[in-house]
Amino acid sequence: MVTRPRAYLAGPDVFLEHVTAIAACKKRLCAAHGMEGVFPFDEAIAERRRSPAAIARAIGAANEALIRECDLVIANCSPFRGVSMDAGTAYEIGFARALGKPVFGYTNVVADYRHRAERYRRLGDPLNADAAKSAIEDFGLAENLMIATATVARDLVRIRVKPGRELVDQRGFVRCLALAAKAMASSSRRRRGG
Amino acid sequence: MVTRPRAYLAGPDVFLEHVTAIAACKKRLCAAHGMEGVFPFDEAIAERRRSPAAIARAIGAANEALIRECDLVIANCSPFRGVSMDAGTAYEIGFARALGKPVFGYTNVVADYRHRAERYRRLGDPLNADAAKSAIEDFGLAENLMIATATVARDLVRIRVKPGRELVDQRGFVRCLALAAKAMASSSRRRRGG
Numbered sequence: 001m002v003t004r005p006r007a008y009l010a011g012p013d014v015f016l017e018h019v020t021a022i023a024a025c026k027k028r029l030c031a032a033h034g035m036e037g038v039f040p041f042d043e044a045i046a047e048r049r050r051s052p053a054a055i056a057r058a059i060g061a062a063n064e065a066l067i068r069e070c071d072l073v074i075a076n077c078s079p080f081r082g083v084s085m086d087a088g089t090a091y092e093i094g095f096a097r098a099l100g101k102p103v104f105g106y107t108n109v110v111a112d113y114r115h116r117a118e119r120y121r122r123l124g125d126p127l128n129a130d131a132a133k134s135a136i137e138d139f140g141l142a143e144n145l146m147i148a149t150a151t152v153a154r155d156l157v158r159i160r161v162k163p164g165r166e167l168v169d170q171r172g173f174v175r176c177l178a179l180a181a182k183a184m185a186s187s188s189r190r191r192r193g194g
Numbered sequence: 195m196v197t198r199p200r201a202y203l204a205g206p207d208v209f210l211e212h213v214t215a216i217a218a219c220k221k222r223l224c225a226a227h228g229m230e231g232v233f234p235f236d237e238a239i240a241e242r243r244r245s246p247a248a249i250a251r252a253i254g255a256a257n258e259a260l261i262r263e264c265d266l267v268i269a270n271c272s273p274f275r276g277v278s279m280d281a282g283t284a285y286e287i288g289f290a291r292a293l294g295k296p297v298f299g300y301t302n303v304v305a306d307y308r309h310r311a312e313r314y315r316r317l318g319d320p321l322n323a324d325a326a327k328s329a330i331e332d333f334g335l336a337e338n339l340m341i342a343t344a345t346v347a348r349d350l351v352r353i354r355v356k357p358g359r360e361l362v363d364q365r366g367f368v369r370c371l372a373l374a375a376k377a378m379a380s381s382s383r384r385r386r387g388g
Contacts, residue, residue, distance in 0.1 A: 012328070015325075015328045015329045015330070015331075016325050016328050016329075017325065017326075017327040017328060017329075052332070052333040052334050053333060053334065053335075053348065053349075055333065056333040056335060056339040056342065056343050057339075057343045057348065059339055059343075060339050060340050060343040060344060061343075063340065064291075064292075078323075079276075079321065079323040080278075080323055080324070081276055081277040081278065081311055081314050081321075081323055081324050082273075082275055082276010082277050082278055082314075082321060082323060083275040083276050083321065083323075084274075084275065084276055084278070084280070084281040085281055086278070086338065087278035087279055087281060087284040087337060087338045087340075087341055088284075088338035088339065088340035088341065090281040090282070090284035090285045090288070091284045091285065091287055091288035091291075091338070091340040091341055091344065092288060092340060093285055093288065094284070094285035094286060094287065094288030094289035094290075094292070095288035095289065095291060095292040096288075096292070097258075097285075097289060097292075098258075098288070098289040098290070098291075098292035098293050099292050116321075117275055119321075120275050120276075120321060123320055123321075126317055126320045127273065127275075127276060127277065127310075127313075127314065127317075127320075128357065128358065128360070129272075129273040129274055129275055129276060129277075129360070129361075130274070130275050130361075131209075131210055131211065131361040131362060132211075133211040134206070134209045134210050134211060134361070135209045135210075135211075136209070137209075138246070139246040139247060139249065139250040140246050140247065141247075141250060143281060144280065144281045144282035144285070145250040145251075145253055145254050145282065146254050146257065146281075146282035146285040146286060147281055147282065147285055148250065149250050149251045149253075149254040149255075150254060150285065154247065154251065155247075163322065164322070166322070166323070167323075167324075167325040167328070168325060
């Protein structure tokens with residue numbers, strides 16, 4: 001029996017309104033591609049009566065344990081509350097890479113990081129979180145180079161979706177999943193000498 | 195002879211205008227605390243004539259190698275071009291944690307993550323990078339829980355600085371460095387049975 005690769009489904013999806021439906025959808029799509037989707041679901045932990053700090057630590061440790069158990073990471077790297085992606089997802093990508101696990105990342109926004117950062121500056125630094133003369137990365141990548149170059153494709157898979165649907169549309173995930181399934185099948189064949 | 199702990203100095207400082215002066219200042223401060231500060235300096239790599247993508251990959255690999263060589267990470271987690279910290283720095287913290295290295299993080303903004311995300315929403319989602327009914331973490335932490343709970347202090351060291359100076363003021367770094375030096379000296383004594 002060939003065990004299915006387990007994919008940790010990183011992303012800010014956990015914060016979205018219809019997280020349960022999104023998790024179920026992503027897992028079904030993984031199964032259709034011969035993989036098991038593992039979703040960082042926090043509710044079971046959060047329900048126990050503990051301090052907020054203790055709950056946060058338990059969720060962090062649980063997610064790290066899940067990443068260790070998985071064979072790969074598929075990460076939603078669409079911009080989240082800023083020019084860049086969700087910081088927790090960036091953390092998880094770095095965590096997985098240090099363990100040698102392949103990471104596949106996607107974004108539902110096609111613009112380069114540079115264009116998004118320049119737009120932020122044109123908006124007048126609305127969050128007061130920039131420095132006027134700071135350099136803006138210009139490598140033609142979709143995200144900070146540490147993230148983009150850490151992925152198997154050496155940049156994020158980019159999909160253009162309907163404006164306002166960037167965080168809920170699953171087309172970027174589907175495209176990235178197909179890429180991941182193909183890469184995992186290929187590496188599995190190599191391991192079996194096929 | 196006791197070798198000095200090597201601290202990887204993560205943060206968006208590499209993008210700031212006076213990066214050379216900042217790097218020198220941080221290294222001097224580390225030396226004054228009995229540590230060697232290792233700065234992710236990219237210029238030597240970027241000077242060679244290669245494609246932007248190849249330069250980005252070389253910088254990413256070089257920074258990962260530096261993290262592997264270091265004993266700890268001190269990370270500037272002040273908000274950068276959004277509600278959250280620099281995504282590349284979040285990646286590096288995750289990378290270091292998977293390798294078991296202690297991480298010390300600071301921010302020059304005292305507000306909880308929740309307050310910053312709520313302010314972003316009040317501004318009308320200026321970057322179109324939020325989902326209207328998405329949940330906002332409320333653990334009383336300074337950053338996404340994966341980041342905050344991954345640090346030795348289980349949250350970022352927070353310092354209030356003069357508005358507009360959040361990315362250049364070194365007071366957060368100094369406070370965090372003192373914490374790191376104390377913790378490293380204490381763990382070194384334990385290792386030597388002192």
